[in-house]
Amino acid sequence: MRISRDRYLDKLIARMGNGMIKVVTGARRCGKTFLLFELFEDYLRSQGVDDTHIVEVVLDDMAYADMRDPERLYAYVKSRITNPTDRYYVLLDEVQYAISNEEMHGDEPPRLYGVLNGLLRMRNVDVYVTGSNSRMLSTDVMTEFRGRGDEIRVRPLSFAEFMQAYDGDAQHGWAEYVMFGGMPLTLSMRTDEQKTRYLESLFSETYLKDIVARNGLRKSQELDDLTDVLASSIGALTNPSRIRATFDSVLHSSISVNTITQYIGYLEEAFIIEEARRYDVKGRKYIGSPKKYYFEDMGLRNARLGFRQVEQTHIMENIVYNELRTRGYNVDVGVVEQRSRHDGEQYRKQLEVDFVANLGSQRYYIQSAYQLPTEEKITQEKASLLGIDDSFKKIILVRDVVKPARDDRGILTMSVYDFLLDANSLTI
Structure with a gap:
């Protein structure tokens, strides 16, 4: 192979x-x-x-x-x-x-x-x-x-690279990729058990032990627990203070904000996770906190959680993020402020754009929607994109197989397969 x-x-x-x-x-x-x-x-x-x-x-x-x-x-x-x-x-x-x-x-x-x-x-x-x-x-x-x-x-195999070696169609390949990710050696393994054991061992015996040894950590259990918390919350906004609250309430463990920040840095240095900052699209400025963290490889993330939390929606979002980074884009989480009136009172609401992808003079606004089963869901996914008044391309990705189509406001909906398998898909 x-x-x-x-x-x-x-x-x-x-x-x-x-x-x-x-x-x-x-x-x-x-x-x-x-x-x-x-x-x-x-x-x-x-x-x-x-x-x-x-x-x-x-x-x-x-x-x-x-x-x-x-x-x-x-x-x-x-x-x-x-x-x-x-x-x-x-x-x-x-x-x-x-x-x-x-x-x-x-x-x-x-x-x-x-x-x-x-x-x-x-x-x-x-x-x-x-x-x-x-x-x-x-x-x-x-x-x-x-x-x-x-x-x-260099990153783990992209979906397009994975499909070079996968013997099957894109839909079955997606199911495999979502579960076991893109670490190259898994493609030479014949059984799910082999892949599971390999990924579990790679995470605990190589990555985490390297971090512990290299940084002279004495309490590796805190690093283990933090890794699990981050793996459980891909695609969710968080920060060290929120994570500390989770340690207090769920794990009944005390850990300082400084230690959490330091350990997150160690995981980033080992290329296990990446941070995505929030960007105010209209105000054209970064928002300090909270942030999102994505895993470099879905197989490693799933193995860390014993393959018990394979949420298709969040995993697809993580895979889209990784693909954009693989293509060289700087990727932020977009925030679009919307002002409305209700019962005579004005209020402000923040809508999220999953990804603002920038490369030189190029910019794309991308929503990872997984499915659009109802008009209500379609309206929800388009709301933040419609609140952006610049001319950069706006895209919604879905997991279903659909032909790329633009609506009368210029928003393009395409299949995640077309996006991942065609390196030029964003220029359609």
Whole structure:
């Protein structure tokens, strides 16, 4: 089974030889290694690059354990670069393994950054690294190298990528994707039990244990509980104060707002969840709190909850969010204020637009409606869109199979299948 991930491969190819460190980030097991060490290396070979000019180090493999010492890593890479006039491609996988806990929490930059800086100074070396911690890579590397770090963000399989390997139609594929998500390895598993055990283990034994170890946490139960609370409330507005109230009333556990904020940050750094801020469409400003949190992968989210809360409406919303982010859009939750009069009194009501998606000069307002069974539901979903007086496209996505159609106010209704399977669907 070989899934082409052309969106990401094209980004790597476009950045070849640009004098920057190509930083490939994303959750562990989402396909970064396959992208870099299979797809990208195959491309290099197709362009005539000899294997001796591809230097690869897989730092989460015990075979390369001694390379986790930055000095040894640097010495090894330099030893492989034998001809100063030839181009070499250096591929380093899961580089957070070369940063100790003490270095990560210390005041001085980790020694790994010195290694990367040294490689940057070699004019005949093109450097690519992968990692699963956004603070060490997306943030710190970009800061440390001041414009010489170039991030390629990789996510679990999109629905379109998933369908490349799924043997069946889109409707059955959707049912599978909604339940088990897009972690690539699940596609090689034959039974639901295998997939369930794999996803449960990946979440608890890899992601959460990494967070606990990397951040020196002593009370992992609080992190577990917070993860469950967030998994149970995808698509719902929340903030640390509301979560603390849940801990008090439901879990009968005390936890501070600061600790909750810190733990949410750890989950974001590990690429488990993402935050969507609220945006006042008419006022053209952000609203500080509350926010929404979405999971990077539905299979991982469902596994965390023992597959007991598979709510189709909220999961579809999460999948739409992930697809927009995969396509490179900045995504906010829209708020449209509506003023009305009742019994002679004026009142204000806030209506929600599920997503305000921005990319350069492009903007789309999108509602994830799942179903529109009645005129009342149709009116409800369109209300916030009709309250927006600009000319950007307004779209309602439904789970049913329907032909794309515009109403007399220009609002487009389309099937979520058409949206997910056609990369150009928003331009229809």
